[in-house]
Amino acid sequence: MKSYVQPEFEVIRKADRCIKCQVCARQCGWGVHSYDAEDDIMQAQEEKCVGCQRCALFCPTKALVIRSYSGNYRPNANWTDDRIRDLIRQSEAGGVMLTGMGCDKPHTVYWDHLLLNASQVTNPSIDPLREPMELTTFLGGKPDRIDVDEGKLATRLPPQVKIDIPILLSALSYGAVSYQAQEALMRAASELGTLCNTGEGGWPKNLRRYANNTIVQCASGRFGIDREYLELAQIVEIKIGQGAKPGIGGHLPGEKVTEEVSRTRMIPEGTDAISPAPHHDIYSIEDLAQLVYALKEATNYEKPISVKIAAVHNSAAIATGIVKAGADIVAIDGLRGGTGAAPKIIRDNVGIPIELAIAAVDTRLRQEGLRNNCSLIAAGGFRNSGDVVKAIALGADAVYIGTAALMAMGCTLCQKCYTGICNWGICTQDPYLTKRLNPEIGARRVVNLLRGWSLEIKEMLGGLGVNAIESLRGNRLHLRGIGLNEWELEALGVRGAGN
Amino acid sequence: MYYRDLNGLLRSKVADGATTIRIRNVCGQRYIATNLPNHVDISIDGTPGNDLGAFMDGPRIVVYGNVQDACGNTMSSGEIIVHGRAGDVVGMAMRGGNIFVREDIGYRGAIHMKQYGERKPLLVIGGTAEDFFGEYMAGGTALLLGLTGRAHTARFIGTGMHGGTIYVRGHVDESQLGAEVAIVDVTDTDLREIEQAVISFASHFDLDARDILSGGFIKLLPVTKRPYGRLYTY
Numbered sequence: 001m002k003s004y005v006q007p008e009f010e011v012i013r014k015a016d017r018c019i020k021c022q023v024c025a026r027q028c029g030w031g032v033h034s035y036d037a038e039d040d041i042m043q044a045q046e047e048k049c050v051g052c053q054r055c056a057l058f059c060p061t062k063a064l065v066i067r068s069y070s071g072n073y074r075p076n077a078n079w080t081d082d083r084i085r086d087l088i089r090q091s092e093a094g095g096v097m098l099t100g101m102g103c104d105k106p107h108t109v110y111w112d113h114l115l116l117n118a119s120q121v122t123n124p125s126i127d128p129l130r131e132p133m134e135l136t137t138f139l140g141g142k143p144d145r146i147d148v149d150e151g152k153l154a155t156r157l158p159p160q161v162k163i164d165i166p167i168l169l170s171a172l173s174y175g176a177v178s179y180q181a182q183e184a185l186m187r188a189a190s191e192l193g194t195l196c197n198t199g200e201g202g203w204p205k206n207l208r209r210y211a212n213n214t215i216v217q218c219a220s221g222r223f224g225i226d227r228e229y230l231e232l233a234q235i236v237e238i239k240i241g242q243g244a245k246p247g248i249g250g251h252l253p254g255e256k257v258t259e260e261v262s263r264t265r266m267i268p269e270g271t272d273a274i275s276p277a278p279h280h281d282i283y284s285i286e287d288l289a290q291l292v293y294a295l296k297e298a299t300n301y302e303k304p305i306s307v308k309i310a311a312v313h314n315s316a317a318i319a320t321g322i323v324k325a326g327a328d329i330v331a332i333d334g335l336r337g338g339t340g341a342a343p344k345i346i347r348d349n350v351g352i353p354i355e356l357a358i359a360a361v362d363t364r365l366r367q368e369g370l371r372n373n374c375s376l377i378a379a380g381g382f383r384n385s386g387d388v389v390k391a392i393a394l395g396a397d398a399v400y401i402g403t404a405a406l407m408a409m410g411c412t413l414c415q416k417c418y419t420g421i422c423n424w425g426i427c428t429q430d431p432y433l434t435k436r437l438n439p440e441i442g443a444r445r446v447v448n449l450l451r452g453w454s455l456e457i458k459e460m461l462g463g464l465g466v467n468a469i470e471s472l473r474g475n476r477l478h479l480r481g482i483g484l485n486e487w488e489l490e491a492l493g494v495r496g497a498g499n
Numbered sequence: 500m501y502y503r504d505l506n507g508l509l510r511s512k513v514a515d516g517a518t519t520i521r522i523r524n525v526c527g528q529r530y531i532a533t534n535l536p537n538h539v540d541i542s543i544d545g546t547p548g549n550d551l552g553a554f555m556d557g558p559r560i561v562v563y564g565n566v567q568d569a570c571g572n573t574m575s576s577g578e579i580i581v582h583g584r585a586g587d588v589v590g591m592a593m594r595g596g597n598i599f600v601r602e603d604i605g606y607r608g609a610i611h612m613k614q615y616g617e618r619k620p621l622l623v624i625g626g627t628a629e630d631f632f633g634e635y636m637a638g639g640t641a642l643l644l645g646l647t648g649r650a651h652t653a654r655f656i657g658t659g660m661h662g663g664t665i666y667v668r669g670h671v672d673e674s675q676l677g678a679e680v681a682i683v684d685v686t687d688t689d690l691r692e693i694e695q696a697v698i699s700f701a702s703h704f705d706l707d708a709r710d711i712l713s714g715g716f717i718k719l720l721p722v723t724k725r726p727y728g729r730l731y732t733y
């Protein structure tokens with residue numbers, strides 16, 4: 001069948017600069033560039049290009065420009081080029097359209113409609129360069145009251161995990177991402193004094209040296225879980241859902257289940273690794289409580305148990321159920337959260353933005369007197385430190401970042417994670433591609449990014465006149481909405497700007 | 500006794516050097532042996548609660564009675580022998596060790612069992628199972644022996660199955676199977692595997708293995724390792 005799909009990108013090769021060194025051909029895992037020795041020319045198969053910019057960046061003479069395809073269908077506000085292309089592709093292959101990374105549709109980003117306050121005159125601002133500024137956060141449930149006996153704490157606290165910055169690295173499973181990518185993230189977490197989540201694909205033996213900075217997941221596929229996995233981790237997270245694909249499970253395609261991945265996940269090589277949509281032992285909050293306590297028993301009640309859900313319409317009620325089920329941490333992943341593979345129709349149409357979910361969950365937990373019983377971690381498309389500060393002001397204890405950390409390591413959001421090809425060595429198991437990602441350099445880039453964000457967060461806190469992230473948590477008076485409707489202000493629990 | 504106190508007591512006894520433990524009058528206590536080391540041998544009189552041996556890695560448990568749901572949930576290694584029947588989701592996501600149940604089990608037994616290399620779980624059911632037996636099964640071996648006199652009436656057997664093997668002593672109809680499994684002939688290698696499993700089963704419950712082996716066996720295998728490989732547009 002002749003394909004009617006137009007290329008998405010075009011390759012501009014400046015003849016006066018190209019020296020035919022073929023770096024582009026070697027860098028491109030998609031096979032876009034090739035050298036024709038007979039005619040001594042470089043050729044490009046544009047229809048294969050995904051726009052990841054690897055070739056353009058590595059071209060030593062800057063001879064390449066990769067840009068969106070300049071041809072277009074007749075402009076149509078309803079039938080955009082993107083929609084037309086998807087429809088054609090689907091009519092040629094007949095299946096569920098897959099995609100990677102987070103939702104790229106222009107749903108309202110509430111971070112861009114929230115503004116922070118700053119102190120002027122009446123409450124002096126603080127200069128973080130000269131005064132101590134506290135970003136330390138303790139994850140875990142806090143008791144309703146504490147008793148002090150002769151100057152000593154007499155109440156036994158639920159397990160707490162200390163992190164130096166209120167930013168954790170999100171669950172990216174080995175198998176979806178490369179070993180190198182996971183090592184870079186874990187290494188970064190250990191240098192930053194925070195935690196990195198293994199995701200549901202098990203925990204490679206060699207990476208267990210980062211145990212002090214690791215959260216492990218127990219998802220519906222139950223991959224790679226063994227005694228040591230639970231014992232070494234700081235937190236065990238039950239994954240119920242994911243922002244990019246609420247309500248559905250995951251299929252790691254057999255092609256990505258290499259020998260190493262199969263060993264880590266504890267499944268045979270080459271089989272699909274299937275995470276069913278529900279946990280088959282969880283059909284209710286009572287069942288969830290059973291798994292929460294099974295994990296507490298398995299870890300001697302020494303570790304916080306987290307439950308991660310996707311942000312959906314009734315997240316607030318679900319979150320109260322989760323806390324009542326005994327979870328110490330509630331993690332919520334919003335509409336724009338990333339993924340290694342998800343049906344595009346689900347990614348772009350299911351769930352709600354994390355901003356609304358944080359506000360709804362924090363409010364409900366406060367109303368029910370449960371807020372102190374858990375920590376709230378928000379996830380799903382945090383782009384900069386401003387988003388993080390606003391999330392904490394809305395009511396989160398900390399945030400998970402995934403996409404931003406991958407971008408620090410090279411990801412350019414080409415959204416082809418589900419194919420097994422990643423020119424940046426992140427979302428692939430092909431050794432030719434994975435060796436491009438040096439875990440040490442990858443880690444340094446993530447550490448640099450979060451060092452920058454931490455400094456910015458301190459500046460913002462200082463400006464607000466507070467010297468600890470604790471003082472900002474859930475303090476929505478520091479936020480004002482702009483360009484929002486009445487219902488949106490109410491849902492976010494903030495006043496309008498100027499008010 | 501509250502389950503948390505019971506399990507705490509078990510942990511402290513094991514820490515004090517106990518290797519053989521007998522628990523009497525058990526009545527619904529959950530999570531027994533979830534977090535005990537591998538040299539422990541436990542016998543239980545009564546009915547343990549849900550998640551018996553969940554995440555268990557090593558111990559051997561003999562239950563003189565029935566067990567409730569999720570027995571052997573996500574178990575890594577060890578052995579559970581049940582002199583009675585078991586509830587739903589027996590051996591869920593189990594990736595090693597053995598479970599022997601003398602009588603029938605509930606719904607969704609052997610669901611999502613998996614295997615890797617040496618780690619290959621074995622689940623032997625003396626009677627029969629309810630619907631969705633072996634759903635999403637990815638590895639290991641499960642046997643239904645049909646010894647309790649009930650016909651195999653489960654539906655949707657092996658729905659979504661993509662690894663492992665189910666052997667059934669007696670008859671199941673094609674219409675009882677999920678779309679992803681097929682009935683295939685039992686080979687000599689299979690018979691040796693069945694024989695080994697049946698001999699251990701019979702020895703636990705003082706039964707005659709030859710009698711059991713004389714019944715005809717069928718084998719259920721997944722049609723593909725990749726049941727959902729053709730679902731997507733790339």
